[in-house]
Amino acid sequence: MINYTLITGASGGIGYELAKLFAKENHNLVLIARNEKKLAELKTQIQKQYSVNVLLLNKDLIEPEAPVQIFNYLRQQNIRVENLINNAGFGDYGLFHESDRNVQERMLLLNIVALTNLTQLFLSEMVKSGKGKILNLASVAAFMPGPYMSVYYATKAYVLSFSEALASELEGTGVSVTVLCPGPTKTGFEEASSLSDSNLFKIMHVASAKEVAIYGYKAMMKGKKIAIHGILNRILVKLISITPRPLVNYFIRIILGKTKK
Ligand SMILES: NC(=O)c1ccc[n+]([C@@H]2O[C@H](COP(=O)([O-])OP(=O)(O)OC[C@H]3O[C@@H](n4cnc5c(N)ncnc54)[C@H](OP(=O)(O)O)[C@@H]3O)[C@@H](O)[C@H]2O)c1
DSSP: OEEEEEEESTTSHHHHHHHHHHHHTTOOEEEEESOHHHHHHHHHHHHHHOOOOEEEEEOOTTSTTHHHHHHHHHHHTTEEEEEEEEOOOOOOOSOGGGSOHHHHHHHHIIIIIIHHHHHHHHHHHHHHHTOEEEEEEOOGGGGSOOTTSHHHHHHHHHHHHHHHHHHHHTTTTTEEEEEEEOOSEESSHHHHTTOTTBSHHHHSOOEEHHHHHHHHHHHHHHTOSEEEOSHHHHHHHHHHHHSOHHHHHHHHHHHHSBOOO
16 A cells, blocks of 8 residues: 545645645645646646655545545555545635525535545544544634634534544544644635625735645644644634633624625
């Protein structure tokens, strides 16, 4: 079996930067996303610079069978996933009662179900061999309720809770689970989540995808359990933990509120 790092959502944003970083550090890669063209461009770019194997899987992770199909295919190819990065995800901005139920359901399937299934499929092998690392993408959103993005914030709270619990279960096995919590980051996320009307990316500091990827990579390699990117985000999370919940809701509603035109 040959060791690989699997990254979901590698066609853009944080996943794209993580792919380049892992290639630089000499990891063979399995890159997953729906956009075949962007994945192919990334593969060409990586292979011009680094001598690593890059396998592209053009998959929609919302499809219920996708995680098992990926797992079985990689087994047939004699590929062992030593690092799993569950990065693919998106949000949806607006009032929940006016939202599209299909969009909310797709978000739950991608941000929660696909992440959980991929983790379970690849984790057994990691535990058996006593070696492996998992990086799950949550967000600072995981630490608070998100008025106007209620489902997205709740999916990230799930990712945080699930990852922390797994990290605890796996102590002493040689397998680590890191949950990466970025704040607003300049990627395709703002557009994919229909966030252009919100104050969020206008009020908050916006990080680059590259700096978030570097921070996440280092945290994962160290086996850190919770990795909150940026000092301002760490202060925000701390403040939220000591602020009464109604006040937290009030302030987040202002931050996530609609920009005045
Ligand atoms: N940007 C932020 O402000 C921010 C902050 C905190 C946390 N995050 C989290 O960071 C992670 C990465 O997001 P990003 O900011 O890099 O956003 P992005 O630029 O929109 O990238 C999202 C990636 O997920 C892939 N993806 C989306 N739907 C998919 C599906 N159904 N099946 C397979 N792949 C799919 C996209 O590729 P295709 O479209 O080609 O499928 C793309 O590669 C997400 O989990 C997000 O929630 C982002």
